[in-house]
Amino acid sequence: MTDEALTLLRDLVRHDTTSGDSAAQAAAQELAVSYATATPGVRVLRRSTAGRPWVLVGAGSGDGPLFVCHIDTVPVGSPALWDRAPFSADVDEEFLHGRGSVDMKGGLVAALAALRNAAETGAHAQVLITSDEEIGCRGATEASASLELTPRIVVVPEATRNRVSLGHRGATWLRLAAEGKAAHGSTPRLGRNAIRLLADRALGALDSLPLAADDYLGEETVNVGTFEGGTATNIVPASAVLTLDVRTVDGGAPSIAWASALDPAITAEVDLDLPAIRTARLPELLSGQTPAPAATYFTDASALAGSVGGAPIVIWGPGDPAEMHAANEKLELESWRRASRDYLDLVLAAAR
Numbered sequence: 001m002t003d004e005a006l007t008l009l010r011d012l013v014r015h016d017t018t019s020g021d022s023a024a025q026a027a028a029q030e031l032a033v034s035y036a037t038a039t040p041g042v043r044v045l046r047r048s049t050a051g052r053p054w055v056l057v058g059a060g061s062g063d064g065p066l067f068v069c070h071i072d073t074v075p076v077g078s079p080a081l082w083d084r085a086p087f088s089a090d091v092d093e094e095f096l097h098g099r100g101s102v103d104m105k106g107g108l109v110a111a112l113a114a115l116r117n118a119a120e121t122g123a124h125a126q127v128l129i130t131s132d133e134e135i136g137c138r139g140a141t142e143a144s145a146s147l148e149l150t151p152r153i154v155v156v157p158e159a160t161r162n163r164v165s166l167g168h169r170g171a172t173w174l175r176l177a178a179e180g181k182a183a184h185g186s187t188p189r190l191g192r193n194a195i196r197l198l199a200d201r202a203l204g205a206l207d208s209l210p211l212a213a214d215d216y217l218g219e220e221t222v223n224v225g226t227f228e229g230g231t232a233t234n235i236v237p238a239s240a241v242l243t244l245d246v247r248t249v250d251g252g253a254p255s256i257a258w259a260s261a262l263d264p265a266i267t268a269e270v271d272l273d274l275p276a277i278r279t280a281r282l283p284e285l286l287s288g289q290t291p292a293p294a295a296t297y298f299t300d301a302s303a304l305a306g307s308v309g310g311a312p313i314v315i316w317g318p319g320d321p322a323e324m325h326a327a328n329e330k331l332e333l334e335s336w337r338r339a340s341r342d343y344l345d346l347v348l349a350a351a352r
Contacts, residue, residue, distance in 0.1 A: 004095075004114070006107045008035045009109040010089035011187035013070075013098040020026050025131040026053035027140075033057060036112045037218050039148050045126065052131045052139040058149065059115060060124030061205045066151035066308065067111035067126070067343070068140070068300050070133030074325045079086035081327035094332060100164075101331035104273050107157025108323055109288070110318060114343035123351040124332040126151065128310035133300050136272040144307040152350050153283055154308050159324055160250035162338055163292035165315040166277035169313065171298045172252030173225075173271040174244040174259050176202050182238040191236030192265075193259070195229040198240045201263045207297070209258050214249035217276055217294045220319035222246045222255075237327055247298075274302035285349050286314065289342070297324070316342075 008031065011152040015028045036042050036057045046256025047055040058064075064245040077098055084090055086099045111127050114205075116124050126149070131139035178198045203224065211220040222244055229240025233337070246255045259268035277299070282291055295315045305313065318339035323329045 005109055005113045006091070007100075008032070008112075009096065009105060012105045012109065012148075013089040013101050014087050015098065016087055017072050018075050019132050019134040022053055022131065025071050029053055029129050029131070032071070032108065032112060032326065036115060039116040039119050042115060048142065051142045052144040054128065054130045054139045054317065056126060056128045057115070058126035059126070060121035060122065061154055062124070062126060064126065065346055066128060066149060066154045066287070066311070067069030067115070067158050068128045068130065068154060068304060069104060069111055070130045070139065070202050070300055071108065072131050072134050072330050073103065074134050075272060077327060079336050083328055086095045086159060091333070092236050094334075095330040096333060096336070097328070099329055102159050102329055103127070103318065103324040104158050106319055106336045107159070107317035107330040107339065108336070109344055110247050110340040111155070111157050113340045114347055117344050118347040121243070121348065121351075123180035123347045125347045126135060130300050137298070137300050137303040139272060140303035148309070149307055150309045150334050151311045153285055153346070154301065154311050154313040155346070156301050156313070156315045157339065158295065158297070158299055158315050159317050159319035159321045160292050160295065160315055161230055162316070162335055163290045163319055164282060164286050165176075165292040165295045166282065167217060167276065167313070168295040168298050169220070170246040170252065170274045170276040170302055172246045172248055172273045174246065174255065175269040175271050176242045176244065176259060176262070177269070179265050180236065180238050180240070180242045183236040184233035185236060188236050191238070191331060194237045194240035197263065197265060198227070198229070198242045202242055205262060209246070210254040212248075212250045212254070213228045214276075217249045217278060220246065220248050220250075236284065243271070253277060274298055274307065277301045277305060279290065279314060283312045285346060291315070296321070
């Protein structure tokens with residue numbers, strides 16, 4: 001891995017690209033594009049013209065590997081929990097420190113470095129850089145509407161300690177809204193408490209939510225993400241909203257049907273419905289790599305699966321998954337260097 005690649009990675013980590021800030025994400029994408037296209041043969045193939053920013057860069061035709069990388073990060077959280085400034089991009093002998101170093105700017109730069117090296121040999125590869133992955137793969141969803149790709153294999157360079165994961169569960173985010181009737185807190189019998197309604201009919205019914213399982217992806221789960229309602233202690237709340245995060249192996253339809261049937265006074269809206277990803281077996285191009293369990297998180301692959309011509313999809317990238325979204329996030333430099341070597345080997349193998 002060259003000093004130029006490390007310089008780019010540090011520059012990207014110094015950029016605060018928290019999800020939702022399209023301008024910051026677009027600016028960081030342009031840094032990555034400038035690095036990639038500095039090598040003859042690498043060019044911009046497609047980019048967004050409206051909405052959330054995304055850009056596709058590549059060398060050769062589109063039948064090589066496709067690397068799918070997001071530029072956004074989760075928020076820093078409380079700065080007091082960090083031993084270093086969250087966007088310091090400090091480097092020591094072992095690690096590069098900072099928000100986004102693992103999730104997933106390290107994987108992005110490793111893929112771009114492999115793309116540049118591959119272009120010098122005439123091999124084919126592409127890198128898609130997306131935005132707002134952390135809040136529901138929004139950029140990849142918009143990109144998928146404009147792209148019909150035909151790669152031999154799709155690699156999502158999220159953190160797996162450089163082991164090859166063959167998939168992950170999907171995600172269905174539900175927004176349940178209850179309508180009650182306001183009344184004075186001293187006469188609650190004259191109103192209908194929307195918070196109680198959601199607590200009794202939704203939270204109280206969570207055990208009846210149908211949850212499936214898969215031998216590789218694991219069990220479906222549900223998390224209560226938010227619960228909001230009420231305006232004052234002495235007013236019966238007339239409205240309340242509950243959100244659920246259901247991680248699925250067999251699609252979101254059962255959860256959506258369950259939520260829709262809870263109570264006539266509870267409306268259910270689907271904020272996100274991403275399918276699970278599963279590749280049946282280790283692709284032949286990666287036969288020498290170490291397989292890993294299913295990833296616990298979802299990725300942009302869910303949004304792009306229908307736009308890659310049925311190519312096998314793997315999650316395979318540098319860094320420790322435990323560092324993702326954590327305070328004091330840090331990327332092991334040797335893991336990062338190995339990822340770029342592995343990605344180059346993949347590109348060259350696909351060209352044979």
